[in-house]
Amino acid sequence: MTEFELSKQRVAEGRESRKAAEMPRLSADEKEALLHRYHPDKKKEAYATIRIGPNQGQQTVHEVVRLLEGESPLTSKAPDLNPAHQVDVLIIGGGGAGSSAALMAQAAGAKVLMATKLRLGDSNTVMAEGGMQVAVSPEDSPVRHFVDSLKGGQMANDRTLLKALVSEGPEVAKWLIDMGVLFDREEDGNLSIRSGGGSSLPRLLRCKDYTGLELMRVLKDAVLNEEIQLLEFSPVIEFLTDGEGTCTGAVLKDLDTDKLIVVQAKTVIAATGGIGRLHIQGFPTSNHYGATGDGLAMSYRAGAALTFQDTFQYHPTGSVFPEAMAGLLVTEAIRSVGAQLLNVKGERFIYELETRDAVASAVIRECQEGRGVETPAGRKGVWLDMPLVDVLHGAGTLAEHFPNMVKQFSRYDIDISKDPVLIYPTLHYQNGGVKIDVDSESTLKNLFVAGEASGGIHGRNRLMGNSLLDIVVYGRRAGKAAAKRASEVDFKPLTLSHLDPFQAAKKAAGVVSETVSPILFPDYVNKG
Amino acid sequence: MTISQSVAITVGDEKHTVPEGMTVIQAMWHLGDAMVKNVGCLGGACGACAIICRLPGQMLPKTALACQTMVSEGLNIRFLQGDPSKKEIAPLPAETPSRETVFQYYPETRRCVACQACTSACPQGIDVMVGVREAMIGDLALVAERFTTCVMCGFCAAVCESRIRPHRMGLYARRLAGAFYPKPPTQLDMRIAEISSGQFDREWNDVMQAAQNA
Missing domain, CATH: 3.10.20.30 (Beta-grasp domain)
Known part of the structure; x- marks a missing residue:
């Protein structure tokens, strides 16, 4: 028997004796020490200084520096900027934030155009499994939700943004339910809630382990019902400004024809999502194909400041075996119902519902110190003992509550009700992003940013279930605020003149870039 | 390796x-x-x-x-590229829905001949045909449950000889079942009322003050 199989056997043998064992929680000092030593955000050699732009002198990872300092696909003189479309609100991105924004802007009477890189709905939203945090139980409160999120965010969160997030949670849940989102319910009709890492009370609303799919299906259907104008396979490649610090539109590229489409817009909402496909520090990712940080690069070049651009979430439980599943997420919810993490010896090493940054760091520690399990493809991981869930809650629990997990692994002949699976942290979320105010507006006038592309709400570590909430709360806020602004302003000149000072700054700083950004798609053809 | x-x-x-x-x-x-x-x-x-x-x-x-x-x-x-089946503009009704609500937008649902082609075409393993039959008898909650894992690929519609669009009908049934859930989420409604009545305002003041100093 191989070490791999022996180790798996040890997990099975220890299951009964482990099932009721309590695991001590980390003290604040222990957590800080663990993060400092093992969290990828603390790895100095992965970071570089940004040499130009609003965040000049600050740090982020090499991959994001390359993106921010990248070459524009356009020059200030190049294209004819006659607009093909003139709209009140241009929304870039068709995930949960973009769709929520579109619905609100349209409802406010604005003329809306949505442009998406792939299809409407192709996003990280659709993949979200675990749930959406909303303080609904009588013991809970928005204030408590706030405090949990602040602790989870390493006390760095923008307080004003966070307060709006948690305060609007209940209203937003109602909005979704009224649109037909089917959250799991209790017998009495109340919303069923579950615990998440770092939360002091259960407050995750969910639809089995398909919460994001459910949200996205309904939001997409609502957008289509409203007949909102939609350009699919048309990513934005550059923002347009009036040359005086106001965003005035964008240049899209039709992926079918490679032709450019100029859009003049009174306001623009960037809901462009995250960065997982940049594979920061070589990590696999749980993100969808289009998560290449387009919004970051374009907003930055147009003059919008970023915040917390140096912090990323490595979700503790990304699959590492079989190889074809590397990086795919195993939902945290499975740990909230009792699945345990075990090293090669079959021993637990962390309380499973610590915050994600802490659990990920502990998994990395085990693997770095020789207590990981090696996969046939040479990856390292630790066990996630999912069969324990059925032991604790009765046979069939996994099948009933985690059909997505069951299905995904069964495609590779792994029965998660019988066998543990191997996991390792996977690049999951960009904690920071474009700096916004409480109306979702960036520091570039009339450019609003919502969802994962924005930063500040989650501080240095987002709690599980706060991003589905974020995209809807701030998508709606952005949609409302952008529509209102559009009713107050006129169309302004379309120029690319903001590229000139950016180019000059690069030259002055000696920045030579081989990256054209936004990159739009990961290059798996040439890099394997 | x-x-x-x-x-x-x-x-x-x-x-x-x-x-x-x-x-x-x-x-x-x-x-x-x-x-x-x-x-x-x-x-x-x-x-x-x-x-x-x-x-x-x-x-x-x-x-x-x-x-x-x-x-x-x-x-x-x-x-296969895309799902060419037509999505009907199907708003949610004002009144409690029935099967007629579904038939109003997806009338072909009634034409199911129980051939099972949709079920065998579903990459998600959904028993689509049973879902269609459940819609025919008007049990929207069952239809909703049946289509939980639907990824809207549209295979079911492509293979249906009766030109039914099960995935689109299923999503509409899900939205109806969600928006008209028979029992209200009382705790949620109460929480919304508490927030709008300012019940947490004092607590917010204390916490925000403490948080600004932290």
């Missing part, structure tokens, strides 16, 4: 050799196809990478998602 074996696959009409252990999507990248139209979440949730595929020993092809399908010797693959 273990050395991987190669397998022969056919994509469209072209024969290729790729290392085993890859998904069909990974094999396409390996073959130099940058993939834009047939790729999405890469996690089996979005339906963008719908394929039909067949192994040498099989008579008929089966439907699958390319990101969830491993290459294997002799696998014959065809990518």
Whole structure:
């Protein structure tokens, strides 16, 4: 028997004796020490200084520096900027934030155009499994939700943004339910809630382990019902400004024809999502194909400041075996119902519902110190003992509550009700992003940013279930605020003149870039 | 690293050799196809990478998602692009829905001849035909439950000889079942009322003050 199989056997043998064992929680000092030593955000050699732009002198990872300092696909003189479309609100991105924004802007009477890189709905939203945090139980409160999120965010969160997030949670849940989102319910009709890492009370609303799919299906259907104008396979490649610090539109590229489409817009909402496909520090990712940080690069070049651009979430439980599943997420919810993490010896090493940054760091520690399990493809991981869930809650629990997990692994002949699976942290979320105010507006006038592309709400570590909430709360806020602004302003000149000072700054700083950004798609053809 | 074996696959009409252990999507990248139209979440949730595929020993092809399908010797693959079935503009009604609400937008649902083609076409393993029959008898809650894992790839509609659009009908039934859930979420309603009445204001003041200083 191989070490791999022996180790798996040890997990099975220890299951009964482990099932009721309590695991001590980390003290604040222990957590800080663990993060400092093992969290990828603390790895100095992965970071570089940004040499130009609003965040000049600050740090982020090499991959994001390359993106921010990248070459524009356009020059200030190049294209004819006659607009093909003139709209009140241009929304870039068709995930949960973009769709929520579109619905609100349209409802406010604005003329809306949505442009998406792939299809409407192709996003990280659709993949979200675990749930959406909303303080609904009588013991809970928005204030408590706030405090949990602040602790989870390493006390760095923008307080004003966070307060709006948690305060609007209940209203937003109602909005979704009224649109037909089917959250799991209790017998009495109340919303069923579950615990998440770092939360002091259960407050995750969910639809089995398909919460994001459910949200996205309904939001997409609502957008289509409203007949909102939609350009699919048309990513934005550059923002347009009036040359005086106001965003005035964008240049899209039709992926079918490679032709450019100029859009003049009174306001623009960037809901462009995250960065997982940049594979920061070589990590696999749980993100969808289009998560290449387009919004970051374009907003930055147009003059919008970023915040917390140096912090990323490595979700503790990304699959590492079989190889074809590397990086795919195993939902945290499975740990909230009792699945345990075990090293090669079959021993637990962390309380499973610590915050994600802490659990990920502990998994990395085990693997770095020789207590990981090696996969046939040479990856390292630790066990996630999912069969324990059925032991604790009765046979069939996994099948009933985690059909997505069951299905995904069964495609590779792994029965998660019988066998543990191997996991390792996977690049999951960009904690920071474009700096916004409480109306979702960036520091570039009339450019609003919502969802994962924005930063500040989650501080240095987002709690599980706060991003589905974020995209809807701030998508709606952005949609409302952008529509209102559009009713107050006129169309302004379309120029690319903001590229000139950016180019000059690069030259002055000696920045030579081989990256054209936004990159739009990961290059798996040439890099394997 | 273990050395991987190669397998022969056919994509469209072209024969290729790729290392085993890859998904069909990974094999396409390996073959130099940058993939834009047939790729999405890469996690089996979005339906963008719908394929039909067949192994040498099989008579008929089966439907699958390319990101969830491993290459294997002799696998014959065809990518399908998009779901051409029409989505009806189907708003939610003001009154409690019935099966007539569904039939109003998707009247063809009543024409099901129980041939099971939709069920056998579903890459998610949903018993689609039973879902259609549940809609015919008007049990929208059952229909909703049935279509929980639907990724809207549209295979079911493509194979239906009665021109039913089960996935679209199923989503509409889900929205109806959600928006008209028979029991209200009382705790949620109470919480919304508490927030708008300012019940947490004092607590907020204390916490915000403490948080600003922290």
